[in-house]
Amino acid sequence: MSHGRYELSQRQWELVKEGLPPPSVREDGEGRPSRSDRELLNGMFWILWAAPGGICQPSMGLGRPFTTGSGNGSS
Numbered sequence: 001m002s003h004g005r006y007e008l009s010q011r012q013w014e015l016v017k018e019g020l021p022p023p024s025v026r027e028d029g030e031g032r033p034s035r036s037d038r039e040l041l042n043g044m045f046w047i048l049w050a051a052p053g054g055i056c057q058p059s060m061g062l063g064r065p066f067t068t069g070s071g072n073g074s075s
Contacts, residue, residue, distance in 0.1 A: 006049040007042045016041070
């Protein structure tokens, strides 16, 4: 299975899934079915990676996304 840079590989998923609680289901059967734990984790990683100044982007330095202007103090 091909995966994006923010998605868990099969090997990573195998390591992580053992530490997760079993999925919960409402007794009354109401409500929308939950997404899989893997989908939820991939979504969280996507937010961390893709958000402006995402903290998982190796090319971004700390504080850099918040810097504006030319860098010479003139803004």
